[in-house]
Amino acid sequence: MMIPTPSRFHFWRTVYSHGWCALEPFRVNRDARTLERVCTLSDGSNTLVTIRASRNDSGIDVASLTRLSRRQAKEIETQMRAMLRLDEDLAPFYRHVSRYARYRWIPRLGVGRLLRAPTVFEDVVKMLCTTNCSWDLTTSMVTNLTNMLGEPLDGRRAFPTPEAIAGVSESFLRKHIRAGYRSPYLLEFARRVASGSLTVEAWRTADLPTDELYAQVRSVKGAGEYAAGNILRLLGRYDYLALDSWVRGKYSELYHGGRRVSDTTIARRYREHGRWQGLILWLEMTRDWFSEKFPF
DNA sequence: GCGTCCAGGTCTACC
DNA sequence: GGTAGACCTGGACGC
Numbered sequence: 001m002m003i004p005t006p007s008r009f010h011f012w013r014t015v016y017s018h019g020w021c022a023l024e025p026f027r028v029n030r031d032a033r034t035l036e037r038v039c040t041l042s043d044g045s046n047t048l049v050t051i052r053a054s055r056n057d058s059g060i061d062v063a064s065l066t067r068l069s070r071r072q073a074k075e076i077e078t079q080m081r082a083m084l085r086l087d088e089d090l091a092p093f094y095r096h097v098s099r100y101a102r103y104r105w106i107p108r109l110g111v112g113r114l115l116r117a118p119t120v121f122e123d124v125v126k127m128l129c130t131t132n133c134s135w136d137l138t139t140s141m142v143t144n145l146t147n148m149l150g151e152p153l154d155g156r157r158a159f160p161t162p163e164a165i166a167g168v169s170e171s172f173l174r175k176h177i178r179a180g181y182r183s184p185y186l187l188e189f190a191r192r193v194a195s196g197s198l199t200v201e202a203w204r205t206a207d208l209p210t211d212e213l214y215a216q217v218r219s220v221k222g223a224g225e226y227a228a229g230n231i232l233r234l235l236g237r238y239d240y241l242a243l244d245s246w247v248r249g250k251y252s253e254l255y256h257g258g259r260r261v262s263d264t265t266i267a268r269r270y271r272e273h274g275r276w277q278g279l280i281l282w283l284e285m286t287r288d289w290f291s292e293k294f295p296f
Numbered sequence: 297g298c299g300t301c302c303a304g305g306t307c308t309a310c311c
Numbered sequence: 312g313g314t315a316g317a318c319c320t321g322g323a324c325g326c
Contacts, residue, residue, distance in 0.1 A: 018304095019304080127304095130304050130305090131304075131305045131306070132302095132303070132304085132305040132306070132318085132319085132320095133302095133303060133304080133305090133319080133320065133321085134302085134303045134304085134320085134321070134322070135303080135304065136303090136321075136322075137303080137319090137320055137321065137322090138304075140320085140321085141320090174319075178319080178320065178321090179319075179320090180318075180319025180320055181306090181307095181317090181318045181319050181320095182306095182318095182319075183319085185306085185307095221306085221307080222305090222306065222307085223306085224305055224306045224307080225305085225306090226304075226305060226306090227304095227305075227306085230304085242304090243304095244303090244304040244305075245302085245303060245304060245305085246303085246304040247304075248304095249304095
């Protein structure tokens with residue numbers, strides 16, 4: 001199927017907007033120039049989906065390994081739109097940054113859409129796996145979760161459901177997933193979602209002030225300022241800076257010759273951008289990812 | 297080989 | 312409200 005994309009949408013800059021495309025079940029096939037993943041449908045079935053930019057760049061081409069009913073195809077389209085943020089209106093953001101000469105590269109490159117998982121559940125689990133550890137350990141934990149608890153499909157795996165994670169013990173998460181002290185947090189989160197007491201999927205469409213949504217995200221044990229701020233970015237709310245050691249290091253390298261600066265100093269630079277500050281900060285920190293070395 | 301530090305932090309107890 | 316200390320893991324580094 002071909003799904004039309006908004007003007008100034010750039011498929012590969014969206015795929016590489018942050019680290020998610022390197023975490024299972026996402027896989028980038030650089031030779032075929034595709035993004036792949038196993039997607040889970042509401043009827044419990046799984047299918048391997050391959051996504052590529054269409055020839056004339058006016059959309060994305062989505063292929064499924066298995067034959068889909070009309071209803072299933074519609075559901076895959078909905079997932080693709082959510083993952084690639086196709087329904088997010090960035091026009092107000094582009095209008096805002098266009099007022100600043102130093103940010104006019106943002107609309108020119110068509111950046112600002114941050115890749116996310118089909119579900120909020122997957123995004124939150126992965127975010128908890130990024131806290132207080134190296135990126136290598138994050139990929140290891142997510143790979144272990146997917147390989148050990150995800151439904152198999154032709155040598156690949158889906159991301160585990162809330163029920164699958166909720167059904168294992170804390171010691172399993174420590175011993176086999178290597179999640180360490182994050183294990184009770186992952187377990188509690190999965191159990192709250194599986195039981196229906198926490199309806200995280202509603203967060204993407206919640207008509208709530210950002211502060212209230214932030215408070216709900218912070219109710220997840222293990223989601224502190226950094227994790228909650230980043231989860232909000234994936235919900236389309238950019239009021240928080242979500243500072244972590246990587247961003248702090250990158251910021252000092254870019255603006256202070258590598259000298260460490262306080263969080264207050266960083267916040268001062270972005271506060272005039274109000275609801276867009278978290279997105280502008282992230283795009284500035286990752287601008288060099290899209291230099292001439294960018295392979296796509 | 298061993299000890300220490302730290303990486304895309306967070307929670308709790310205590311003041 | 313602010314802060315010290317504890318917490319898993321695994322790679323890098325110094326000795």
